[in-house]
Structures are given as structure tokens and as C-alpha cells.
Amino acid sequence: MASTISTLVILGLIVSVLFVAPGGASFRHVFFDPHNMWVAWVGNPRKGILAIKDGLVTNIWMFLVSEVIVLFFGLTLAWTRMSHSPVLLPFRILATAYTDIFRGIPLILVVFMVGYGLPALEFGFVSTQSNAIYGVIALSLTYSAYVAEVFRAGILAVPNGQLLAARSLGLTHASTMRRVILPQAVRTVIPPLLNDFISLQKDTALVSVLGAVEATRAAQIAVSVTFNESGLTVAAVFFLVLTIPMTRFTDRLLDKDRARRLVLAT
């Protein structure tokens, strides 16, 4: 009961700023106008307003495809960096350079480089893809570097005794990784991995700079036609709708993991 009251009071205080501030009325009109929000959501072909709900579909498939690519490519990078074979040394160097480079370059620059660079190559089908595809490529390039580091940390977190025990049983290095190390690493890696995926989901908005019509781009168009920013609010709300389930799921996994550790510690 006390918690409900305190929550309502705090929420009320925050919202009341929109009403007591001198510019409150115009702010509410500019960002929260119901009519303009609706128009931005469903679109209006006669005025050239593209629906945010259609744009959102582009965001969704972009992040779904990117996540699959990132999962495989990120793991491959981590695996390569942690290989021991002398033959693989050049690949180790390449993988290390790759993660350094793509963790360091701002994603928006990678989006520009891929989106303008690949078409400029005039290299068959590589240069004739849609902007959304270039967006997927840019997202995958950058996030694979992040996720590779997450996987690597997870693999390093598996106690060395596990490796020794598996190798003493005569398992090969590959077999040890696959049957013993990775299954344990993946478990510890899931929460940070999901965190990166939440970032990736909202970073699909950056692909709008190429002109790909996803939710953010559709909102910008609505804003420029209606001279009202409410479309941006709609886009923001629906990015939240996409990421919040994942955020909550990640938190629950973390809590469950902590509970399991507590049980084992007693």
C-alpha cells in the first residue's frame, strides 16, 4: 500500500512538470498530440506519410537476421582468438584486429561506410542490395565484435580444471570445447548476450541515416509533413515495446542464476 502511494506520488510529480512548466502546453502538443500520433502510426499515403507500424516490421527483421549472424560470427571470432594451433596464428591476429577495430568505430560510421561504400564498389549483387540489407551488414559487423568478447569472457570464466579433466579423458581440444567448455560458457554468457541484443534492437534505428524506411525514418517523415514531433514519441514507445520484454527476461535470468548460486552456497 505504502509502495503504491509513493509510486503514484513520484509519477505524479514527474508528469506534473509537463503541466506546470511555462512551455508545458506547447510541449504536450508537440510531442503527445493524439491525432498526429495516430497519423504517424497508420500513415497517410495522400500526404506521403509512411506508417511507423510498417517501418517497425523492417526494424524487427533487421534485428532478427542480425542476431542470428552475430551469434555465429561472434562465436567463430571468439573461438579463433582462443585457438592454440600455430597454423592458425594469422587468423588469431586477424580476429584480434577485427574485434579491436569494430568495437572502436562508432556504429553510425560503420553504417555510412557499408551503406555508401558497398554500392560505390559497383561489384555485382554486392552493390545492388537495399539499404536495410546494408544496415544488417553494418549491425552484424559491429555487434559480432562485441559478442565475440562476451563469448570469450564466458569461455575464460570456465575453471581450468574442467579443461584438464576433459583432456585427461583423452578428449581432443575441439571435443573438449564442444562438450565441456562451451556448454558451461554459454550459460554464464546468456545475460550479457541478451544485453547486447537489446542494444542491437534499438540500434536498428541508426539505419535510418541511409534512408531505409524503418520506424525512426517513418517518424521523421511524419514530423516533416505534419510539423509535429508526436511521431517520434510513437517510435520511441514501440522500441520500448520491443525491448522491454527482453530486458525483463534478462533480469529474471540473472535473478534465477543468483538464486541458484545461493542455494549451492548453503
Added chain:
Amino acid sequence: MSDVVLELDAVVKRFGDHEVLSGVSLQLRRHDVVCLIGASGSGKSTLLRCANMLESIDGGSVSLFGQSLMDPRIDPDLVRRHIGMVFQSFNLFPHLSVLDNILLGPVRALKRKGSDVREEAMTLLGRIGLEDRADDFPDRLSGGQQQRVAIVRSLAMRPSLLLLDEVTSALDPSLVGEVLDLLSDLAHQGTTMLIATHEMNFARDVAHQVAYLDAGVLVEKGTPDQIFRNAVHASTRSFLERVN
């Protein structure tokens, strides 16, 4: 076939500038039980790891059944399939059930059929009275139970030699007995074992040979009687006084 299982000849091992083993020689014949004693850091664990190629050596030689392991054509994975190893910290695989822990080596390394090995694994679990825990995960077991499962896991590979690295040191004192009893059983059945241990009574009762290591040097070895009653070297006597 000669009945020498493992032969270490003047083995030298360095970590950087630090010489951990300084020319250690040791021989194990079939059915031998040899206990390595010595203070922590004297090189017992390193010696065991050199024996199954978990560590490379910087001098001397190691051979298994008369075959030198220094030969570059030797595949360490094949060698390790003949040598079981049990660790102080058990190192059971926490994501696998007790049964799957035991099956992993025979199925994935020896490529044996799961259904065949399963029966053997259950028999082995029966020997340690844990057949009803086959489907449990290791974290549900006591330390003593986990270590006995770890021993059975290496037995499932039907090794010619078992290396045991202070397998009771991480255990609650009340759980040490059940593990040592299992090792005594194995010794009586003729299992060839090289055991690094701090359990002097166990070494006295079970070992055929006791070897005392001090700072990487094998100071002396002999029957338990010779070592525990009539040690020749002063350092051996003073070590035994300190631990008793």
C-alpha cells in the same frame, strides 16, 4: 611385453626460471602403487601432469609401456586415453549428470557405443553405492561422493595407469575415509596407481613404494617401512616429523 608401465627418467620441468622438477626418475610396474609425498610446492602435481602430457618437459624422458612419449609423432590424446587422472578439486562436469560424466570419455574419446558403456557405468556406480544417483547433477552430491564419481569416471576409460593428485585434500575430514577406502580396494584389485598424497597412514598401508619429493628433487624412495621407519636422508625424517 615388459611389465613396466610408466618410466620417468631424469625428468626436468621449468616454469620460467623456476625449476620445478630437477631430474626425477621413477618407475611403475604393472600393479604397482606408488605414493608421492612431500610438502606443497615440492613438484608432486607437476610430476603427475608430466606423466600424462598435460605438461611438456624440459629434460629427461617419459615413456609408457616402453614407448617414449618424447617422440613428436605421439598423439597426446591417445596417450591420455590409457592414463586416468583424478584431481584435488574433483573437476566433475557440472552441466552433465553423474552418468553422463562417466559416459563422456568412453563415448566421445573411445567412440564406444553409449548403450554398451551405460551398463558398465552403472556397474561402476554400483561399486561405490551411488547407482541411484546416476541422473543427479554433481552439485547435488557431497564432496566425498563427487570424488568417488570422479574416480569411477576415470576407471570407465579402463586405464592402464591411474594418477591421483591429492584427491582427499579438498574434502571435509569426515569424508576422507570413503575415498581412501575406494582407493584401497582398487590397490587390492591390482590397479596401477601413482598417488600424490598428504595421507601418511594411507601411504603406509597401501603403497608398495613411497617416494619423497623435496623442492623438485626425488630425495629417496623405498618401501613404506624403509621411508617411514628408516629414512636415510635428514630432510625426509624432518618432513615426516613435521607431518606426524
